[in-house]
Amino acid sequence: MIFQRIKELREKLGFSRQDEFAKAIDISFRTYQTYEQGQVKVIPHTFIEKLNKQYNVSFQWLLTGNGSMFENEVGDKENISFKDELINDIQKLSPKRQEYYYHKIKADLIEDELN
Numbered sequence: 763m764i765f766q767r768i769k770e771l772r773e774k775l776g777f778s779r780q781d782e783f784a785k786a787i788d789i790s791f792r793t794y795q796t797y798e799q800g801q802v803k804v805i806p807h808t809f810i811e812k813l814n815k816q817y818n819v820s821f822q823w824l825l826t827g828n829g830s831m832f833e834n835e836v837g838d839k840e841n842i843s844f845k846d847e848l849i850n851d852i853q854k855l856s857p858k859r860q861e862y863y864y865h866k867i868k869a870d871l872i873e874d875e876l877n
Contacts, residue, residue, distance in 0.1 A: 765800035772798070774831065775817060776853045785853055811833055818845070 777783035784794035789809070796802050797809065813819040814833070822829045852860055 763801060764805055764824065765798055767827060768798045768805075769829065771813065771817070771819060771824070778849055787816060 771801060772780070772783045775783070777786065780795055780798060781791040784791045787794070789812075797805055810821065810824060813824065814821055818832050820829055820833045823831050852863065855863070
């Protein structure tokens with residue numbers, strides 16, 4: 763079931779706690795908790811799209827359990843490894859440092875959009 767795959771994904775990405783993952787994907791802890799615990803009948807497409815965009819999660823795997831957990835675009839294997847390494851490194855930081863870098867990245871993205 764999809765809620766089991768959501769938990770599997772969270773753990774595969776190295777998030778041991780639901781609240782940490784919810785923060786990383788920018789949704790409320792309670793909302794995320796309802797998805798992972800199967801307390802909703804339908805998972806919103808916006809959530810599924812967010813997982814795909816942010817972590818390259820395969821739609822097919824998430825919805826059906828078939829295929830690979832992550833999409834592998836042709837020529838993008840190095841980039842996926844880089845993303846995995848980056849996520850793992852960030853998770854090794856203290857929560858305070860994680861928050862600092864989160865806001866730093868958001869500020870850089872906003873600056874890029876304005877330029």
